[in-house]
Amino acid sequence: MKIVVDLTRCQGYAQCAFAAPDVFAIQGDEALLYDADPDDTQREKIARAAAACPVQAIFLDREDARNRQSGRGTHVPAPGPEEAFKRTGRIVIVGASLAGLVAGSTLRREGFTASLTVIGDEPHLPYDRPPLSKQVLMGQVPARRTALPRRDEVDAHWRLGVAATGVDLNGKQVLLADGEKVGFDRLLIATGVRARPWPNEAEAGLDGLFALRTPEDADGLRQRLAAGPGRVLVIGAGFMGSEVASACRELDLPVTVLERGKVPLGGALGAVIGGVAAQMQRDHGVDLRCGVGVAALEGDDSGRLRRARLSDGSTLDVDVAVAALGSIRNVEWLEGSGLAAGVWGVACDAGCRAIDVNGVVTDDVFVAGDVARCPHPVYDYQFLALEHWGNAVAQSGIAAHNMISSQSERRPHLALPEFWSTQFGTEIKSVGVPTHADQVVIAQGSVDERRFIAVYGYRGRITAAVAFNQSKWLEFYAGLIDRAAPFPPSFSTVDQPTDAHPVAVEVPERPTPQATVVVTGHGPSERRATLVRRTYL
Amino acid sequence: MAQTSIWQQILDPSHRADPFPLYAELRKTPVVREEDGSYVVSTYREIVALLHDPRLSSEMRNLPELGADTPAQASEEGPAELPPNVIQADPPEHDRIRRQLTWNFGPPHRPGRVDSMIPDLLEIVTSEIDGFTGKEQLGTTRVDIVDDFAYPFPVTVICRLLGVPREDEALFQAMSDAVIKAIDPSTGGIAEQQRRRAKATADLGQYFAELLDARHGQPGDDLLSGLLSGDGPEAPMSYEQILSNAALLLVAGHETTVNLITNGMLTLLRHPEVLDRLRRGAEPDLATRVVEELLRYEPPVQFLSNRYALDDIEVAGTTIPKGSPVNLVLAAGSRDPGGVPNPDRFDPDREHNEHLGFGGGIHYCFGAPLARPETQIALTELARRLKNPRLVADPPPYRPNPTLRGPRHLLVDIDGVNPAQHRPP
Ligand SMILES: Cc1cc2nc3c(=O)[nH]c(=O)nc-3n(C[C@H](O)[C@H](O)[C@H](O)COP(=O)(O)OP(=O)(O)OC[C@H]3O[C@@H](n4cnc5c(N)ncnc54)[C@H](O)[C@@H]3O)c2cc1C
Ligand code: HEM
Numbered sequence: 028m029k030i031v032v033d034l035t036r037c038q039g040y041a042q043c044a045f046a047a048p049d050v051f052a053i054q055g056d057e058a059l060l061y062d063a064d065p066d067d068t069q070r071e072k073i074a075r076a077a078a079a080c081p082v083q084a085i086f087l088d089r090e091d092a093r094n095r096q097s098g099r100g101t102h103v104p105a106p107g108p109e110e111a112f113k114r115t116g117r118i119v120i121v122g123a124s125l126a127g128l129v130a131g132s133t134l135r136r137e138g139f140t141a142s143l144t145v146i147g148d149e150p151h152l153p154y155d156r157p158p159l160s161k162q163v164l165m166g167q168v169p170a171r172r173t174a175l176p177r178r179d180e181v182d183a184h185w186r187l188g189v190a191a192t193g194v195d196l197n198g199k200q201v202l203l204a205d206g207e208k209v210g211f212d213r214l215l216i217a218t219g220v221r222a223r224p225w226p227n228e229a230e231a232g233l234d235g236l237f238a239l240r241t242p243e244d245a246d247g248l249r250q251r252l253a254a255g256p257g258r259v260l261v262i263g264a265g266f267m268g269s270e271v272a273s274a275c276r277e278l279d280l281p282v283t284v285l286e287r288g289k290v291p292l293g294g295a296l297g298a299v300i301g302g303v304a305a306q307m308q309r310d311h312g313v314d315l316r317c318g319v320g321v322a323a324l325e326g327d328d329s330g331r332l333r334r335a336r337l338s339d340g341s342t343l344d345v346d347v348a349v350a351a352l353g354s355i356r357n358v359e360w361l362e363g364s365g366l367a368a369g370v371w372g373v374a375c376d377a378g379c380r381a382i383d384v385n386g387v388v389t390d391d392v393f394v395a396g397d398v399a400r401c402p403h404p405v406y407d408y409q410f411l412a413l414e415h416w417g418n419a420v421a422q423s424g425i426a427a428h429n430m431i432s433s434q435s436e437r438r439p440h441l442a443l444p445e446f447w448s449t450q451f452g453t454e455i456k457s458v459g460v461p462t463h464a465d466q467v468v469i470a471q472g473s474v475d476e477r478r479f480i481a482v483y484g485y486r487g488r489i490t491a492a493v494a495f496n497q498s499k500w501l502e503f504y505a506g507l508i509d510r511a512a513p514f515p516p517s518f519s520t521v522d523q524p525t526d527a528h529p530v531a532v533e534v535p536e537r538p539t540p541q542a543t544v545v546v547t548g549h550g551p552s553e554r555r556a557t558l559v560r561r562t563y564l
Numbered sequence: 565m566a567q568t569s570i571w572q573q574i575l576d577p578s579h580r581a582d583p584f585p586l587y588a589e590l591r592k593t594p595v596v597r598e599e600d601g602s603y604v605v606s607t608y609r610e611i612v613a614l615l616h617d618p619r620l621s622s623e624m625r626n627l628p629e630l631g632a633d634t635p636a637q638a639s640e641e642g643p644a645e646l647p648p649n650v651i652q653a654d655p656p657e658h659d660r661i662r663r664q665l666t667w668n669f670g671p672p673h674r675p676g677r678v679d680s681m682i683p684d685l686l687e688i689v690t691s692e693i694d695g696f697t698g699k700e701q702l703g704t705t706r707v708d709i710v711d712d713f714a715y716p717f718p719v720t721v722i723c724r725l726l727g728v729p730r731e732d733e734a735l736f737q738a739m740s741d742a743v744i745k746a747i748d749p750s751t752g753g754i755a756e757q758q759r760r761r762a763k764a765t766a767d768l769g770q771y772f773a774e775l776l777d778a779r780h781g782q783p784g785d786d787l788l789s790g791l792l793s794g795d796g797p798e799a800p801m802s803y804e805q806i807l808s809n810a811a812l813l814l815v816a817g818h819e820t821t822v823n824l825i826t827n828g829m830l831t832l833l834r835h836p837e838v839l840d841r842l843r844r845g846a847e848p849d850l851a852t853r854v855v856e857e858l859l860r861y862e863p864p865v866q867f868l869s870n871r872y873a874l875d876d877i878e879v880a881g882t883t884i885p886k887g888s889p890v891n892l893v894l895a896a897g898s899r900d901p902g903g904v905p906n907p908d909r910f911d912p913d914r915e916h917n918e919h920l921g922f923g924g925g926i927h928y929c930f931g932a933p934l935a936r937p938e939t940q941i942a943l944t945e946l947a948r949r950l951k952n953p954r955l956v957a958d959p960p961p962y963r964p965n966p967t968l969r970g971p972r973h974l975l976v977d978i979d980g981v982n983p984a985q986h987r988p989p
C-alpha cells in the first residue's frame with residue numbers, strides 16, 4: 028500500500044511509530060522516517076497510526092477510504108457559468124508530480140467532472156521526492172517505491188512518458204513531443220525543476236558522478252553507496268547535499284562535503300544557523316570544507332570517477348560524487364508562448380494565474396509548485412520561487428480551486444513558506460523566509476544541544492523562524508510572522524536563553540534573475556513587451 | 565451577590581451528566597475572565613494556539629500568587645514534597661524528563677514495546693468479560709461497566725507497565741483519588757489545590773519508595789526499573805524525581821482510561837447503529853475511528869487547569885495578563901463548530917479528526933499510545949461479546965470531578981456473554 032506523511036505538518040509526536048513500528052521510525056528526538064510503500068499486511072496498524080496522528084498528517088491510498096458522508100470537502104454547487112464549466116470544460120495539467128497530482132484530486136473533489144488530462148514526461152505515476160535523499164539512500168525504501176498515495180481516485184487521462192514541447196495560447200492547445208496536440212480550456216503548468224547538471228560536459232559523463240532528483244538518480248546512487256565506496260564527495264552543502272552526507276554517515280561511509288560559501292545551508296538559513304549545521308556535520312564525522320569548490324573531476328581510462336582536484340589545490344580520491352548544485356526550472360517548453368517564463372520560473376499572481384510577457388495576468392493559464400514564481404504580500408510583494416513540498420501542495424490546491432471558481436470565489440495563495448529537512452537525526456523546520464532578514468536571535472532552547480528556535484527579523488519585524496528538534500513550538504512563531512510582530516521578540520517564554528541577543532543574519536546577496544525585455548510600439552494600444560533570449564549563468 | 569458564571573456552573577456537579585450546552589454558552593466568549601483572576605478559554609483555534617504558546621508555563625508552583633513560601637515546603641505530617649514531574653515542568657527540564665521516561669516506553673529506543681503489549685491487553689479484557697458470567701438472575705445479567713471492567717482493566721495494565729503488584733490496589737487507590745480530587749477546581753483555590761496535590765503525590769511517592777525498597781536489586785523490564793538503572797539519553801533522574809513521575813504515571817494511567825472506556829460504552833449504547841457495526845466486525849479500523857471520535861465527543865479530560873501566563877498574552881482580542889492562571893477547556897474546543905463541522909454529532913466516519921482529547925504541544929499525553937489500543941480492544945470485545953446490552957439508567961450517575969469526567973457506575977443488563985472469538989495467542 029502507499030502512504031505519505033505531510034512532514035510540513037508533522038510535529039514529531041511519534042504516535043505513528045508506536046502504532047506501526049515496522050513502518051514509521053523516529054530518529055533522535057522527532058525526525059520521522061517511514062516506509063512509503065509498506066506491505067499490505069501492515070494496513071490495519073497503519074490505519075491506526077493515521078487515525079492517531081494528532082495533526083492528521085498521514086495519508087493513505089484509497090483502497091482504504093470508505094464512503095464517508097461527513098467531514099470536509101462536501102461541496103454545495105452554486106449556479107453560474109463555473110458550474111457549467113465543471114461539467115463541460117477541458118483542463119490540462121502539464122507535470123505529473125506532486126503539484127499535478129494534488130491539483131488533479133482537488134479538481135475532482137471540488138466537483139470538476141469533465142475532461143482532465145495530465146501530461147508528464149517521466150514514465151512514472153506521481154511519486155514523492157523527499158524520501159529519495161533520506162530513506163532511499165539509507166536503504167530503507169527502494170527508490171522506485173515512493174509512489175504517492177491517491178486518496179481520491181483521480182479519474183484523468185494520464186499521458187505519461189511524453190513531454191509537452193510547447194503551448195499555443197491562442198489556439199488553446201498543448202503540443203506534445205510525439206506530435207499530438209491536446210486542446211484545453213484551462214491549463215495548469217506544474218513542470219517543476221530539474222537538478223542542475225555538472226557544468227563541465229566532459230566531466231559530467233564520468234561514471235560515479237550523480238545528481239539527485241528522480242528515482243533513477245536515487246537508485247544509481249543507492250547502489251554505489253551500498254557497494255561501500257572508499258569516499259563519497261558531496262559538492263554543495265544545501266539541504267540536498269547535507270541530507271546526502273547524512274545518509275552516508277548513517278551508512279558509515281567516509282564523506283567529504285564541499286561548500287563554496289562559508290557554511291552549509293547558508294543560502295537558506297544564513298551564516299549563523301548555517302554555523303550550527305556545520306558543527307552538526309563535523310560532530311557526525313563529515314569532512315566539511317567550506318570556501319572550497321571543485322577545480323576538476325578526473326576519471327580513469329574506463330571513465331570511472333577517481334579523483335577530485337579542489338579549488339584550494341588539494342586533491343581527493345573519490346569513487347562517488349554527488350553534485351548538489353541546486354536546480355533549473357523546467358520552462359524551455361514555454362519559450363515563445365507569450366508567458367513570462369524564464370530562468371526565474373513562470374511568473375504568476377497570488378491567485379496562481381500566469382503572467383504574460385507584458386506583465387498582464389492571463390485568465391486560463393495557472394501555475395503551481397516548484398516552477399512557479401509568485402508575489403507574497405508578507406515579503407514586500409516580492410516574487411518568490413519556493414522549492415518546498417508544502418508549497419507545491421498548498422499552491423496547487425489553490426490553483427485548482429481557482430481554475431473552477433468564479434472571480435469572487437477565488438483564493439489567494441498566502442500560506443507562509445514552510446519546509447523541513449531531516450538530517451543527522453535532527454528535524455530542521457522553517458517557516459517564513461529566513462533570507463528575508465537582517466538579524467537573527469535564539470528565542471528558545473539551546474544551540475549546544477541542537478534543540479532551539481531561531482527567530483529572524485527584517486527591519487524590526489519577525490519574518491521567519493527555524494527550529495532544530497523543536498517543531499511543536501513553530502506554529503506559535505508562524506502566528507507572529509502573520510501578525511507582523513516586532514523583532515526582536517521581547518516577551519518571556521519557557522526555556523528562554525538568558526544570554527541571547529540578536530546578531531547579523533549574514534544571508535548571501537540573492538541575485539535576482541535577470542529578465543531582458545524589449546518593448547515596442549507607441550501609445551497604450553500598441554506597446555507590447557517581448558522577452559529576449561539570453562544565456563544566463 | 566455576583567451571578568454564578570458559566571464556568572462556575574460547569575464546575576457544579578449537578579451539570580456533570582451533560583455539560584455540553586454550558587460549553588456552547590462558554591464558547592460565545594472565547595476567552596473569559598473569572599472573578600478569581602483566572603481565564604477560561606473554550607474555542608478550538610485559541611486552545612490549539614495556547615497549547616503551542618511558549619508564554620504559558622506548566623510550573624504552577626511558580627505562580628506568582630502562591631508567593632515564595634509554598635514550594636518544597638515539607639508538610640509537618642507525612643513525607644517530604646517531591647520535585648516536579650513531567651506534567652509540572654517546563655522545558656528544558658520537561659523535555660529531559662520526557663525523553664528519559666520515553667526511553668523504556670517507545671521510540672526511538674523501544675519502538676515496539678506498546679505494540680507487543682497488545683496480546684496482553686486482549687487477554688486481560690477477555691478474562692474480565694469472562695467474569696461477567698455467573699451473575700445471571702432470571703435470564704438477565706447486570707454488570708457495572710465501571711467497577712467490573714473499565715476500572716480494573718487499565719489498573720492491571722499500568723501496574724504491569726510500572727512493575728506494581730496488582731494486589732496493592734487497596735494501598736494506592738485512596739492516594740490516587742486524593743490526587744485527582746486535588747486537580748478539581750471546585751474543591752478550593754489554586755493554592756489549596758497545589759498544597760493538596762503535593763501532599764497526595766508525596767504520599768504516593770512514599771508508597772513507591774517502599775515498593776522499590778522491597779524490590780531492591782531485582783530489576784524487571786518495567787518502566788521504573790528502567791528509570792532506576794539510569795539507562796537513557798539523559799542524565800539519570802534523581803530518586804525523588806523517579807518517585808514523583810511514578811506517582812503521576814500511576815494516576816494518569818488509570819483515572820483517565822476508565823472514563824474513555826465507560827464514556828465509550830455509554831455512547832455506543834446511545835448510538836446502537838455504531839455498536840452494531842462494531843459487533844459485526846466487518847470494518848477492521850472502525851474501533852480506531854470510534855475511539856478517536858470519543859476523544860473528541862466525550863473526552864475523559866475535560867479541561868486543563870495547570871497553566872499560567874508568563875507574559876501578557878493576547879488571545880481572540882482579550883489580553884490575559886502576566887501571572888494569570890489559564891484554563892483550557894479541551895472538551896468545549898473539540899466541539900467548537902469553528903473547528904469541526906457538525907460537532908455535536910457522534911460520527912466515527914469523520915474524515916479529519918484533530919481533536920484535543922490528549923492535549924497538544926509538548927505535554928501531549930505520554931500514555932496515548934497505550935490508552936488507544938486499551939480502549940479499542942475493550943470496546944470491540946464488549947460490542948462482540950455482550951448479548952443484547954441495555955442501559956439501566958440514562959444518564960448514569962457521574963463522579964463529581966469536572967476535570968476527569970465520567971460515570972461513577974454504568975449499569976448494563978445483558979442476556980449473557982458470547983464466547984471470545986479469538987483467543988489470545
Ligand atoms: C531529493 C529531494 C529531496 C527533497 N526533500 C525535501 C524536503 O525534505 N522538504 C521539502 O520541503 N521539500 C523537499 N524536496 C522538494 C520537493 O520534492 C518539491 O518541492 C516537489 O517535488 C515539487 O513538486 P512539483 O510537482 O512542483 O515539481 P516536480 O516534483 O519537479 O514535478 C514536475 C514534473 O513535471 C515534469 N515535467 C517537466 N517538464 C515537463 C514537460 N515539458 N512536459 C511534461 N512533463 C514535464 C517533471 O519531469 C516532473 O515529473 C525535495 C526534492 C528532492 C528532489
Ligand atoms: C484515555 C486516556 C487518557 C487521556 C484522555 C489522557 C489525557 C491527557 C492529557 C489531555 C494530557 C495533557 C496534560 C497537559 O497538557 O497538561 C495528558 C498528559 C499526560 N498523560 Fe495522559 N491521558 C490518558 C491516558 C494516559 C495513560 C494511560 C498514561 C500513562 C501510561 C498517561 C500519562 C500521561 C502523562 C505522563 C502526561 C504528561 C505528559 C507531559 O507533561 O509531557 N495518560 N494526558
Ligand code: SF4
Pocket residue numbers: 032036037038039040041042043044051059079080081082083084085
Ligand atoms: S505528528 Fe503524526 S506523522 Fe508526525 S510523528 Fe506524530 S504521529 Fe507521526
